[in-house]
């Protein structure tokens with residue numbers, strides 16, 4: 001198969017779809033990998049590193065998209081990239097379609113086979129291709145939140161851990177999955193007063209085991225959300241209903257009642273955000289205020305630490321890239337029900353129920369559309 005890796009073009013996005021070591025694995029199996037010039041520069045990998053691994057360097061994304069049978073990326077395709085997709089071409093990347101009608105419409109019209117990292121599942125009920133970036137974003141959320149609480153960023157002027165004789169900041173983590181657990185780990189490590197809310201009782205049990213008495217673990221009712229959000233210095237939004245738009249658990253009213261200078265890091269912004277007041281921001285201009293509450297809503301947080309993130313992402317994606325290249329998309333999907341969950345769009349039809357429901361498309365059973 002001919003696999004194409006374009007340079008990412010989203011604001012301050014320095015990750016890349018494949019590291020040279022992944023290219024080598026594909027080339028050794030007889031596949032051809034086309035990499036856009038400078039695609040790996042953000043992670044410190046030069047064109048020469050990719051050539052040594054067996055890649056062919058092309059001068060532009062236009063050529064990569066024109067020649068490749070499968071495009072492997074990181075972020076959802078931007079409008080200019082969507083325009084380069086063609087019927088039957090495989091797109092393997094994050095998509096986050098439920099909150100993104102324009103992208104969904106373009107992918108439907110492209111006729112491409114669009115497999116989203118974030119809806120691929122595993123046998124343990126996890127999301128193996130979302131997990132590594134959620135680990136990164138969860139950990140980063142505390143760094144971002146700590147900065148947001150600084151006075152120069154219009155925060156309350158609090159140190160997360162306090163100092164002897166002065167109270168630490170109250171950090172409330174909504175959603176105790178990959179993002180939440182990693183956020184809590186960092187916040188506890190910095191000495192903050194940490195509360196985690198989730199609705200899954202098994203998740204609560206696991207968190208309780210992991211954190212013992214170092215974090216409070218609570219069931220997420222409307223009442224618990226209200227009292228903890230309005231009492232918080234820093235709220236981390238890490239909820240997810242896979243494939244669906246994020247539930248708006250932090251309301252306009254909560255924001256009004258929060259302390260001036262308190263901060264929200266809405267990691268769930270890539271699924272539309274879990275605060276009614278959230279709108280996506282960029283690494284260039286990451287925060288804004290609503291009712292004196294600092295909002296950080298960067299939808300590609302791991303893009304800021306691209307070396308860590310790209311290697312972590314590739315460790316997870318490589319086996320699936322190999323399966324798609326070796327077997328072709330149809331057999332790869334039909335052989336693996338978990339990879340099939342990643343299929344969001346094929347032949348102009350939506351095959352992810354949550355996306356169809358969120359955006360008013362007809363849902364199509366993927367098994368009716370993917371033919372051996």
Ligand SMILES: NC(=O)C1=CN([C@@H]2O[C@H](COP(=O)(O)OP(=O)(O)OC[C@H]3O[C@@H](n4cnc5c(N)ncnc54)[C@H](O)[C@@H]3O)[C@@H](O)[C@H]2O)C=CC1
Nearest residue numbers: 133134137175177178179198199200220239240299300301
């Ligand atoms: N902004 C960014 O750069 C990044 C964003 N993300 C996003 O972060 C979000 C969370 O991802 P993960 O932690 O991997 O998901 P996850 O599935 O591991 O965890 C989500 C948790 O939310 C819980 N939840 C669902 N409804 C809830 C409710 N009403 N109250 C409390 N908890 C509830 C679930 O039980 C689950 O434990 C996703 O939207 C993901 O796409 C992930 C990586 C990077």
Ligand SMILES: CC(=O)C(=O)O
Nearest residue numbers: 133270299300301302
């Ligand atoms: C998951 C996601 O949105 C990211 O890594 O940018």
Ligand SMILES: [Mg+2]
Nearest residue numbers: 256258260291
């Ligand atoms: Mg206020």
